[in-house]
Amino acid sequence: MTRKFFFFSEMGYNAFPEDEAKKHGFTSLMFPNSLFDAPTAADLWQMYLREHEFASDCGFDGSVCNEHHNNVLSMQESVNISAAVLTQRIKGMVALIGNPLPIHDNPVRVAEEIAMLDLISGGRIISGFVRGTGVEQLSTNANPAYNRERFEEAFQLIKKAWTVPGPFRWEGKHYHLRVVNPWQLPLQKPHPAIWAGGILSPETIRWAAKNRITYLVLGSALDATSSCREIYHAVAKEDGWTPTSDHLGYLIHTCVMDTDEEAFEMGKYHYGGTSSIGRNRGEPVAGGLSQGTGSGGATSSGPHPEWAAPPGYISKQARTSTMAKERRASEGSYDTAVRDGLIVTGSPKTVIQKFKHIIDRTDPGYLTFWAREGRKPHDATMRGIELLGKDVIPELREHKSALLTGKEVTPWPM
Amino acid sequence: MAHVTTHSTEISAIAGIDCEVRRGGKGAPLLFVHGEFGLPGWTQSCAALAEHFDVIAPSLPGYGGSTRPDWIMGVRDLAAWITWFARDMNIPTPVNVIGLSMGGWALAEIATVAPEFARKMLLCGPMGLKPEKGEIFDYFLESGVTGLRRSFHKPQESPEFLHYWGGEPSPDDIDLIDQNREMTCRIAWKPWMHSLTLRPLLKGVRTPTLIVQGAEDAITPLNCGELYRDAIPGADLVTVEHCGHMVELEKPQEFAALARRFFLT
Numbered sequence: 001m002t003r004k005f006f007f008f009s010e011m012g013y014n015a016f017p018e019d020e021a022k023k024h025g026f027t028s029l030m031f032p033n034s035l036f037d038a039p040t041a042a043d044l045w046q047m048y049l050r051e052h053e054f055a056s057d058c059g060f061d062g063s064v065c066n067e068h069h070n071n072v073l074s075m076q077e078s079v080n081i082s083a084a085v086l087t088q089r090i091k092g093m094v095a096l097i098g099n100p101l102p103i104h105d106n107p108v109r110v111a112e113e114i115a116m117l118d119l120i121s122g123g124r125i126i127s128g129f130v131r132g133t134g135v136e137q138l139s140t141n142a143n144p145a146y147n148r149e150r151f152e153e154a155f156q157l158i159k160k161a162w163t164v165p166g167p168f169r170w171e172g173k174h175y176h177l178r179v180v181n182p183w184q185l186p187l188q189k190p191h192p193a194i195w196a197g198g199i200l201s202p203e204t205i206r207w208a209a210k211n212r213i214t215y216l217v218l219g220s221a222l223d224a225t226s227s228c229r230e231i232y233h234a235v236a237k238e239d240g241w242t243p244t245s246d247h248l249g250y251l252i253h254t255c256v257m258d259t260d261e262e263a264f265e266m267g268k269y270h271y272g273g274t275s276s277i278g279r280n281r282g283e284p285v286a287g288g289l290s291q292g293t294g295s296g297g298a299t300s301s302g303p304h305p306e307w308a309a310p311p312g313y314i315s316k317q318a319r320t321s322t323m324a325k326e327r328r329a330s331e332g333s334y335d336t337a338v339r340d341g342l343i344v345t346g347s348p349k350t351v352i353q354k355f356k357h358i359i360d361r362t363d364p365g366y367l368t369f370w371a372r373e374g375r376k377p378h379d380a381t382m383r384g385i386e387l388l389g390k391d392v393i394p395e396l397r398e399h400k401s402a403l404l405t406g407k408e409v410t411p412w413p414m
Numbered sequence: 415m416a417h418v419t420t421h422s423t424e425i426s427a428i429a430g431i432d433c434e435v436r437r438g439g440k441g442a443p444l445l446f447v448h449g450e451f452g453l454p455g456w457t458q459s460c461a462a463l464a465e466h467f468d469v470i471a472p473s474l475p476g477y478g479g480s481t482r483p484d485w486i487m488g489v490r491d492l493a494a495w496i497t498w499f500a501r502d503m504n505i506p507t508p509v510n511v512i513g514l515s516m517g518g519w520a521l522a523e524i525a526t527v528a529p530e531f532a533r534k535m536l537l538c539g540p541m542g543l544k545p546e547k548g549e550i551f552d553y554f555l556e557s558g559v560t561g562l563r564r565s566f567h568k569p570q571e572s573p574e575f576l577h578y579w580g581g582e583p584s585p586d587d588i589d590l591i592d593q594n595r596e597m598t599c600r601i602a603w604k605p606w607m608h609s610l611t612l613r614p615l616l617k618g619v620r621t622p623t624l625i626v627q628g629a630e631d632a633i634t635p636l637n638c639g640e641l642y643r644d645a646i647p648g649a650d651l652v653t654v655e656h657c658g659h660m661v662e663l664e665k666p667q668e669f670a671a672l673a674r675r676f677f678l679t
Contacts, residue, residue: 311599
């Protein structure tokens with residue numbers, strides 16, 4: 001399959017008052033919603049949707065949408081609603097990354113909504129499933145200690161609802177349904193492609209490999225993503241099969257402008273704001289924002305790391321894994337983030353070379369550009385989308401990974 | 415002044431798990447059931463009680479050095495396990511019991527269905543009932559250490575707090591706090607730390623009951639102690655002044671004296 005390129009934006013509420021964020025020290029879970037301004041949010045929605053449309057017009061293969069709760073990071077409290085709107089605004093695929101399964105008490109509802117989306121869009125849906133963040137468990141009162149069990153059981157139930165004729169009964173550990181018999185089933189058979197998104201939990205990577213579904217690395221550094229691919233391939237090998245490029249997706253902060261210098265400056269909006277990079281380093285206020293162009297001024301959960309990791313949500317194995325260390329090591333200054341490729345910035349020429357390096361080392365079948373973030377100006381975002389779509393993507397589409405060709409890895413531009 | 419009674423700490427196969435048990439003292443058996451933070455050690459109150467009783471203090475399944483069976487998903491499951499523990503330890507029943515916070519809730523559950531289990535029941539800052547005034551503190555919006563500090567009226571003046579949690583916690587300390595929090599999460603997440611059926615069931619309890627609560631309890635509202643007192647026929651409520659939720663740790667001598675008077679009469 002030819003590599004596919006997607007556009008992603010968290011579509012965050014970037015208009016939150018910075019002084020309040022600094023005062024509280026966090027912008028999630030308990031950040032008072034009295035600070036939310038509905039007319040501003042309505043305008044933001046239109047701006048974000050225009051950006052998605054434009055990406056589609058510029059040659060992106062699709063858009064990616066997401067879900068978060070109680071968080072300025074994203075205004076998408078229902079990924080299925082985002083997807084429903086996007087199917088009507090863009091031409092390509094719509095990937096949901098995705099439904100946080102454990103927060104649902106009736107996973108069949110998720111199966112029904114994805115089926116509706118697939119039917120309405122004419123089979124343009126990719127259905128991602130995630131565990132949800134720690135904050136999501138607290139804001140929806142989903143028991144974090146059973147997060148993984150609920151995720152896996154909900155997944156099995158949804159898959160069965162899509163593939164096994166109903167009616168049938170489900171008596172599991174966490175889910176109990178008298179009659180599973182959703183009338184509408186997906187257009188794509190046996191069901192839309194499934195992605196599992198994660199930030200490098202080794203259990204989730206193994207689980208994805210066991211189930212032969214695409215693992216989408218969410219905004220992590222190159223070394224960690226490379227380790228993730230190795231684990232996935234090792235598990236597949238144990239099970240006697242060989243993954244293809246399609247089994248790995250990679251979501252990367254990307255800021256392309258006409259010149260390297262301009263892109264480097266604009267890229268600062270991707271650092272320390274509402275996104276993940278530079279956000280959870282334990283300081284009450286993210287230091288990276290002192291550079292002045294950042295989007296927020298506050299960490300997401302700031303002095304409350306326990307919100308991100310409520311009891312039982314992160315296993316000891318995941319906390320202490322090599323990839324967790326690689327991830328932490330990458331969360332340094334903005335300069336470090338750019339140097340290590342956590343944020344890819346540059347002119348089209350530079351970015352093409354960087355992504356050839358990334359493809360050579362990780363061979364993702366799906367490359368998603370996180371190309372709008374925080375308070376980055378709309379005009380700059382649109383220019384970045386245009387350059388990506390018209391100059392960068394055509395150069396990368398047919399680039400064969402060195403992992404497949406055995407050729408030398410394209411050097412990272414210095 | 416630390417008490418010097420000797421005690422043993424052993425992990426062995428009991429009631430279907432590898433169970434950590436601390437035991438010491440002479441006299442009639444006294445089953446000592448810890449709360450949601452587990453039992454940090456042979457505490458001053460254990461030592462003081464051991465002067466008059468054979469104190470038997472298990473780490474409940476999933477807490478401390480005890481293994482976690484996945485089937486325990488609620489406090490009633492824990493209550494059933496406690497009765498198995500007493501059986502496997504050959505503790506004659508009815509036995510005197512002390513339950514701290516969530517451990518008090520578990521003992522109250524036993525009393526609703528097994529009146530022959532406890533001779534007398536002391537519940538300290540018991541969880542299990544939904545307060546009519548105030549709310550049970552939600553530990554999970556704060557760190558484990560914050561929850562512990564909040565469990566004391568004046569943690570920095572408490573030798574027990576300083577002994578167990580006063581220093582910089584080691585990675586092992588943090589792991590243990592996390593493990594205990596996870597087990598609490600597994601069994602008491604929703605509704606948080608209370609049962610919707612316990613209050614009506616307590617009307618049927620006939621076990622002599624003493625409720626002890628710190629006057630400055632910032633975890634379980636004082637109203638919870640009042641509701642217990644009003645629900646269990648004949649129950650008494652004693653409030654300890656200048657003391658937080660963990661009376662057994664913040665005022666160990668007063669706590670042991672209250673227990674002694676209650677059980678020895």
